[in-house]
Amino acid sequence: MSTENTVTDHEVSEKLKGLELAQRSEQSTTGKLIYWIGVVFALAHIYFNTLGTWSELYVSAIHFGGFALMCALMVPMFKGGNRAQKSLALVLDLLLGIAAIVCALYLIGFEDALYDRGVKFAQWDWVFSVCAIFIALEMARRTTGWFIPCLILVALTYVFWWGKYIDGIFGFAGLSLETLLYRSYFSSEGMFGQIARISWTYVFMFILFGAFLVKSGAGDFIIELSRCAAGRFVGGPGFVAVLGSGLMGSVSGSSVANTVSTGVITIPLMRKAGFPARFSAGVEAAASTGGQLMPPVMGAGAFIMASYTQISYLDIISIAALPALLYFLSVGFFVRVEAKRSHAHAVELDTRPIGEVFRGGWHFLLPLVVLVALLIYGFTPTYAAGISIISVIVSSWLSKNPMGIKEILDALAQGSKNMATTAMLLISVGLVVNVVAMTGIGNTFSLMVTDWAGGSLLITLVLVALASLILGMGLPVTAAYIVLATLSAPALYGLMAESRLLDLMVAGQLPEAAKTIFMLVDMEKVALLSAPMAPADAQALLSLVPADFKGQLLEQALAPETLAMILLSAHMIIFWLSQDSNVTPPVCLTAFAAAAIAKTPPMATGFTAWKVAKGLYIVPLLFAYTNFIGGEPLEVLSIFIFAVFGLYGFVGFMEGYLEGRLNLISRALCGVTAMALLWPHGELMINLLAMLAFAVIFWLSRRNSETA
Template identity: 80%
Template sequence: MSESQVHQDQEMQDKLKSLELEQRDEHSHTGRLIYWVGVLFALAHIYFNTLGTLSELWVSAIHFSGFALICALMVPAFKSSSARGRRWALTLDLAIGVVAIACTIYLILFEDALYDRGVNFITSDWIVSFVAIAIALELTRRTTGWFIPSLILVALTYVFWWGPYIDGIFGFAGLSLETVMFRSYFSSEGMFGSIARISWTYVFMFILFGAFLVKSGAGDFIIELSRCAAGRFVGGPGFVAVLGSGLMGSVSGSSVANTVSTGVITIPMMRKAGFPARFSAGVEAAASTGGQLMPPVMGAGAFIMASYTQIPYVEIIAVSTLPALLYFMSVGFYVRVEAMRSHAHAIELDTRSFGEVFKEGWHFLLPLAVLVALLIYGFTPTYAAGISILAVIVSSWLSKHPMKFRDILDALAQGSRNMATTAILLVAVGLVVNVVAMTGIGNTFSLMISEWSGGSLFIMLALVALASLILGMGLPVTAAYIVLATLSAPALYNLIAESHLIDLIMAGNLPEQAKVIFMLIDPEKYALLSAPMSQADATALIAQVPGDFKGQLLEQALNPTVLSAALLSAHMIIFWLSQDSNVTPPVCLTAFAAAAIAKTPPMSTGFMAWKLAKGLYIVPLLLAYTNFIGGETTDVLRIFVFALFGLYAFVGFMEGYLEGPLNIALRILSGVAALLMLWPHHNILIDSAGLVLFIGLFIYSRKARASSLSVA
């Protein structure tokens, strides 16, 4: 083995250590303790989300302390080869968990006393708040590395220490350390703010729902159904990976977990069919990443998005379906092209028909149907998740392996284990979100990127994508979305809404109440607003409106539906771009997990996954520049259909291959066809021209390939 290969293998092993937490043996005393604490804690959360009446602050504190104990026991403080060293590590971890619980007990017992003193700290208040924050930082360091704890420390010290020493827009007068500690631990603003509430409600209940689905056998059914649906076609194993990983990822909400669980089946399957190893790993990584974009679960980000935007969760998952399908189809197009080029063949994956497999496992779809139905009928997501968990248990009784009491306990314990690191992460990130709220730095950052973009929506999208890539090197997807949404969503929302306003002004359809604002600013402009004008003039006109008036102008000019769609589009764009940390080198954990299974170089596998996941960048452009979200049904379907063919043409341009090889000229024509169908405009003739060009290239390449095969 060469030195470079040894280096690559070592790099892969290092990355996998960050993927797979070193969990203690579940059959040991510690493992059994984690198991039973997980069971009790899952039951407690079900109670909190259904019948409980405790204050949200107390529940958030209990949520943190319980998962602090589980996380500390799951991820040892240090590794030791000696029995004595392991005992010391276990003692330290257990002490951390017990101290976290003690801090929560103190908050509950002495909260009233703190307010009776006028929020004046005594020694015990200082100790408890410092220790609790230190535990959150340490456990976050264990599970995600140093980036997030460092970010939290920088944010907290900015408020009470070095903020006043900064000149310019980022200067901050500062708050006392006592105020910072109170808001960070004892109030519903910091560790136990809105992000923590989302964690113990939406996120945990749906992770628990996913654990029950997997335990009931639904995961095996999804993979088997995908095999029967796509396995016998040319390139079918690749389509099984796309379909199976997409469906599993929607349930699990974790791209890394999805890669590890389904990749052990799909990657060898693709290699057996003739796909290159690196391509097989890239497909699995790209498809698993898309699982967090696919309704109904969509990972933790969808619930945070619902909280940030105050848009119903059911509406978010409704508008997310077609964009998610575009993403998976774009990966599928790469699979088809590579199958034709590599002469990948169909393999017999299952002797049973699709109907037989569906008949045997149709009941696994009942919980998802119950979930969607309850959401549509207006029940809260937490209530819907709780009922759906019961539906999983009941539906399993229709299978050959019904869930028994032990299986239910296993699902409860596994749900808590799956949630532990996410819960600690979300609680810790709440400290950063609190600093942004206390200092107003979010508004400052939004104004700054608005100035950098110069009013250009495209430049702003590029800035957000760059920020997402940089944050993704140190932050998990959920944390990256929280930070980006807090800092950049307002500015992105304003630009998207302004683009709709520009369309109204260009058409001369600006409402009278909005014209009044322009009249107050410049009476000479009022007469111009009744007639159509060019885009440049409309943009220049809006640029003259002071920032204080722009919000009022948007509310007067655009109806609430359009504003809601603009807000959702802004958050959806950020949510999509936040996913690129899974597949974008140099830190792409999902791709590294797939590389470990395929035994391919991690970094080159990351670049392959990045190429296959180009939909993560193209679809957000559609969300920003078209009515893909919030438009009329016919308009949305038109955008979807032409974007579908546009993505196929884009793959042909990238690969130089459709049904057969494309020379340089034809490859450029394929890029032109993609541009015509994907570039935002409102002219169906341009879309149709692109579609006709693509169909011509498709037919030509197909005939050329058939001729070359017949000659051979």
Template identity: 80%
Template sequence: MSTTSINADQELAEKLQSLELSQRPEGSAVGRFIYWAGVLFALAHIYFNTLGTLPELWVSAIHFSGFALICSLMVPMVRCQTAAGRRLALMLDTLVGIAAVFCSLYLIGFEDALYERGVKFAQLDWVFAVCAIFISLEMARRTTGWFIPVMIVTALTYVFWWGQYIDGVFGFPGLSLETVLFRSYFSPEGMFGSIARISWTFVFMFILFGAFLVKSGAGDFIIELSRCAAGRFVGGPGFVAVLGSGLMGSVSGSSVANTVSTGVITIPLMRKAGFPAKFAAGVEAAASTGGQLMPPVMGAGAFIMASYTQIPYVDIISIAALPALLYFMSVGFFVRVEAMRSHADSVELDTRPIGEVFKDGWHYLLPLVVLVALLIYGFTPTYAAGISIISVVVSSWLSKNPMGIRDILDSLAQGSKNMATTAMLLVAVGLVVNVVAMTGIGNTFSLMVTDWAGGSLLITILLVALASLILGMGLPVTASYIVLATLSAPALYSLIAEIELISMMVAGTLPEAAQTIFLLVDAEKAALLMAPMTELDAQQMLAIVPDDFKGQLLEMAIAPETLAMTLLSAHMIIFWLSQDSNVTPPVCLTAFAAAAIAKTPPMATGFMAWKVAKGLYIVPLLFAYTGFIGGTTSEVLSVFVFSLFGIYALVGCMEGYLESPLNIGLRILSGISGVVMMWPHDELLFKLAGMAVFVLLFWYSRRQYKLQSVTAVAAG
């Protein structure tokens, strides 16, 4: 594809991406203000993350006010058809933005005065605290709809009003409104707390890094490289979608951004090759969803996960790489099967030789190399992102279109605009997280989920998946992950850790320190721990340990590094399941965006994307029951390889097709072989047998395809 064509497609993608939010033209006075405000605010954030020494609470407040001002002007309160109506709306939006600025200035200027009064609210404290919360609600409403504001209002009123009228485990005696407002506005645990801090540090710097990469031309290079690498295979345009979305995801970490940037190229190509339009849109949506799973950015999820688990960011992205690859391969299997079934032959993509493309664009990879190298060397993610931004500019000087001052300013402005809605979302969700911390409802919810599941890890995962789907109807992926992780991660962590504990009890290797817990509960039964026991006996013994003692028991029995990986597994399960809202009807924005490009029915496209994205449900089970996270290198590679074949076998079972049609018996056999390969057991012979069965099925299917081809040629 020519550079002119790629640039035209990129322009269309940017228009599609901004269509839903931006209602004011960039050339207008408001557009110019947003541009320069974005430039200045991006520079301010770079300062905050490098040389700045302001208190974190103040920086979080500045972060909120600046992006509230930008967002209020980018996304109008109402859409008006008349000029007078638009002027009035602009005045109201400007007032909202200015009010947000004053809320932050008041916090910075009068925080000390509040503490000097013994944390007793003055009249203006009430005014600005309420105003800040209402602005946060309004910004969330504009960018994501009514779900988040309603959820926040419900959470806040639960604390000071209606929680006291509830009986049972969810009853809460209540706090005063003054206390709730203090903890929400002035406290470093509320809307300007840890989630806001993640927003102005990690998330902003990486979104800015992505904006610089795209402006430098790296996005065009990624798409063209993907076309050269995968475009000449059977069903190549489908593989271009998978590969291109994966590589773009490593830059943007946004599923919708991936869809509109790669979909305008890949969906028409897939249709031209012979893929059904609905399938082409579904593949693009499913592949773009993987962008949030693909290191190094992973949306905002990796940064929030690092904050929750206290596991270094670089460790998280290194562990997430193979699971992300497994997901993209699973989407690729659907592409291969549909290509064979639909006879979607490769189309001429008008690409240059891959060596020539790489020779012209190899420098676009340098910033990613710098980023990964700095992270591995031990630098903080924000510092690594800052140096990588500089490396983007420097590496662009090796290209035919070096970045100049105007390009740098455009990147700064675009990074701020890309961040505006995300910043408002994260600040707003911080209010919900604060309520969970204030009330202890997270522990209550975790205990309730465990009780409903009857101690079953599988049922717990199913409940979390159901909750993620329901939350995903109204919450973006990042918000859904934050809420679910806050509520259900403790339950998942405990159940996964108990599997390890039971295996130690079965083997008779429980440390003596941990045995003292059982001695306190039942000294007679504790004597049985000295020797190996059956799994059922171990489960029964563990059941007699009170919940209050189980956390201490796990810490005594299991090594700290193993517990850390167990906690990461719990968060990874929730993070992966949170992605399903992108591709699962009735609300699946990524699938709807792909449907708009393909001109297919949105709901039907959503169901197709849901089918193609089955890896979102399979891989979390591997996190829970295997050593895919935290295992030895051989364990991780073994799980990866067998799961790769296993998922392909399950795809064949679901589709009734590999290289040629499978009858009902062969479909069942393919499904059984897939389950055997992924079943959490250590019997290597069984897994090898399952793999052998699938390889024979594939060979038989391929042979049938060749026979059919020969017959067709002879008949022709």
């Protein structure tokens, strides 16, 4: 192996250190203990989510205790050493896990006693609340590195210590340590609050559902079906990566898991077809990142969005489907262009006919049908996931490898293992969310972002994108979304809603109820609202409305359904932008994982993945400036179709290539047509002319390719 490759492998190892779990052997005593703990806690969670009537606070505490124990055993306190050192580490890990269980049981057993004392802490209340927070910090450190524990410590100490020493808008008078510990441990607001509840309900049940699907053989069916559907086209292996990662992502919701599971197949296939190695790894990383955008799992994002926005989970995943498809098409366009430029050829994948593959695995689709049907009929997502797990078992009996007791137990254990690190992450982040709520720093941050942006929605989007990238360097995607949504969603929502309000004012269509609020500002100018206004005049009049009245004004001017869709758009923008850290240097674990498989330089691969994943930045602009989310079906379809051609044109502009090489004039025109198709001007004629121009450019590039 060359020196260059040695350095590259070392860099990859360092970057993935905080991500790859050093799990103890399945065959060891510890491995068997983890296995059976996983089975027991999976069954317990199924009970809690279907038949159980326990207090949510108590279930959250049990969720913490059980998965902290699993995490302690799965991820050793320190690695290496001789046999005696490993035995000592195991004892310490086991004691730490048992301490987590005891902390959970103490909360359940002594919560009433605390209230009987008038919420006055006894000695053991101090001990167990501090111990629980310490365990959460340690589990977060083991699974994600030092960033999250440091962030939590900064947040907690801000509340009772150094916040009072800060001048200005971020100054905080402070709360007592006793109050902080109570709200962090005993109340349903801190580590056992809303985020923990989302963890043991929606997230766990769908991760378990995914584990059953994979164990039943659905993962192999998805890859085989993707290879049959796309493998024999020009550049087909690249399309296999896009399609396979999208379908796998709809089940797993983890970009790195997608990369590892599908990349070992697709990256060698792409290289065999003639794609450059770095491009192959970049495509796999970008496609796998899109798995977190693909319903139904969406990397836990859909569940958290449903909780934050109070919009049903079914509505969110149905709305998210077309944008996710748009993203995968954008990645596919890069594959198509590179296939033409690199003269990538079709690869004989030695697969069965697609009809034969489908006939042999159609039953794997039944659980998804059951899931969607139950959601449509109004069952809760957790109940639907529970029934769908049963349907996975039943449908497997139609295959050559039916699931028996051993396979069911394996799936239960694997689901718990997959959940352990996610559970610790979400519970830990709940401490930060609690601090944001206690101190009001979220509203302060939103006002600051609005002030920095000067009321510009575009600048706000840029600031959110930068913040998501910085947070993503130290936080996993879901945690980055939670923190950023808590801090910046109100500002983004406010600006987007005001943009819709200004459109009504400019068009002279402001409802009468909303005009009465302007009477409190300037009686003389209210008459102007009855007729169309110049945008500058509308903006000037709106700026006179005090901030305290703007919320009421928006409620009077815009329908509740419109406001709900604007709120969902704001959260969807943040969630999409939170994905960019997966593929954007300097920290892009998904790209590094793909680079490790392709044996390419990690940082260079990261930049390639960043280029291929440009849809992460473009599609959120459609959320912000159009009715792509929440519009009428025909309007949404129109935006989608024009965006497809616009994204293809954008790829041609970026690469200087479509069917053939583009000269400077054609490349510039390609960029102009792409902008016209993606820009939210709302003029059908401009879009049609842009599509005509793009068709001409496409034809010219094809002719150049044929004559070359």
